[in-house]
Amino acid sequence: MRIIKFRGKSLNTKMWVYGDLNHRGKRTFIEYEVDCKTISQFIGKTDKEGTEIYEHDIISVNGKYPKLVKYIDEYACFCLANISDLNKEWTNPWQQISPDWWNDFKREIRVIGNAFDNPELMRGGSTMNIPYRTSRDYQLLKKLLDEGKEIVCFADFPIDNRIFRDVCKARKIGEGRYSITCRGCEYASFWENHNYKWTFEDEMQMANIEFIEPNI
Structure with a gap:
C-alpha cells in the first residue's frame, strides 16, 4: 500500500514535523501549524x-x-x-x-x-x-559549531531493534551547548556546564555522528 505523508517546518519551533496534511482556512497543519512554503x-x-x-x-x-x-x-x-x-x-x-x-x-x-x-x-x-567528504573529526566539528556554522550530519537511530541512518543538523544552541537534531528529535547533545562524565567526542561517537566537511 502506498504511504502518503508529509513534512513541514513548524512555525513555532522551526523544526520539521511529519504526518498528515490538514488545511484550516488559510492555515496549514501537520500535527502543528507549519510554514506552507516548506x-x-x-x-x-x-x-x-x-x-x-x-x-x-x-x-x-x-x-x-x-x-x-x-x-x-x-x-x-x-x-x-x-x-x-x-x-x-x-x-x-x-x-x-x-x-x-x-x-x-x-x-x-x-x-x-x-x-x-x-x-x-x-x-x-x-x-x-565534486564528491562531498565526510569526517568523524569531532574536534573540527566542535570548532565549526563554535564559529556559528550549522553542519549537515548523519546519525544512527534505533527503531524496533534495528539501526537506521538519518540526515541531521548540528548547531550550537547556547553557551557550551550543542545539539544534533532531525525531525524534531534530538539524536545527540552536549552541555559543558552539566559536568558530563562523557566528553563532546564521546557523545558524538555514541550516535556514530559523521558530518559533511564544508568548503572542500
Missing part, C-alpha cells in the same frame, strides 16, 4: 541508509551529481534535476525516473540535505559535481 510529500522511496526521501530533498548518486527532488505538474510525478542544470536557459532540467533507476544496485543514493536547510547545496556550477 510542505514536502514523501515520495515512497528511501536512500541506502533507509532515510525517507521527500520532495525538495537533495540526493547524491555514488557520492556526487547532486539532484533535487520535486513534483512536476506537467509530468504528474516526482522528478529529479541536476542542481547544476537548474539555472540553465533553454533547458528543461526535470527528468522522469523509472523504478529501475531507483532499484539499480550500482547506484548508491543518499540524502545529503534539502533546499530549505541547506541552500549552499543549491548553488549551481561544475563544482557541484
Whole structure:
C-alpha cells in the first residue's frame, strides 16, 4: 500500500514535523501549524541508509551529481534535476525516473540535505559535481559549531531493534551547548556546564555522528 505523508517546518519551533496534511482556512497543519512554503510529500522511496526521501530533498548518486527532488505538474510525478542544470536557459532540467533507476544496485543514493536547510547545496556550477567528504573529526566539528556554522550530519537511530541512518543538523544552541537534531528529535547533545562524565567526542561517537566537511 502506498504511504502518503508529509513534512513541514513548524512555525513555532522551526523544526520539521511529519504526518498528515490538514488545511484550516488559510492555515496549514501537520500535527502543528507549519510554514506552507516548506510542505514536502514523501515520495515512497528511501536512500541506502533507509532515510525517507521527500520532495525538495537533495540526493547524491555514488557520492556526487547532486539532484533535487520535486513534483512536476506537467509530468504528474516526482522528478529529479541536476542542481547544476537548474539555472540553465533553454533547458528543461526535470527528468522522469523509472523504478529501475531507483532499484539499480550500482547506484548508491543518499540524502545529503534539502533546499530549505541547506541552500549552499543549491548553488549551481561544475563544482557541484565534486564528491562531498565526510569526517568523524569531532574536534573540527566542535570548532565549526563554535564559529556559528550549522553542519549537515548523519546519525544512527534505533527503531524496533534495528539501526537506521538519518540526515541531521548540528548547531550550537547556547553557551557550551550543542545539539544534533532531525525531525524534531534530538539524536545527540552536549552541555559543558552539566559536568558530563562523557566528553563532546564521546557523545558524538555514541550516535556514530559523521558530518559533511564544508568548503572542500
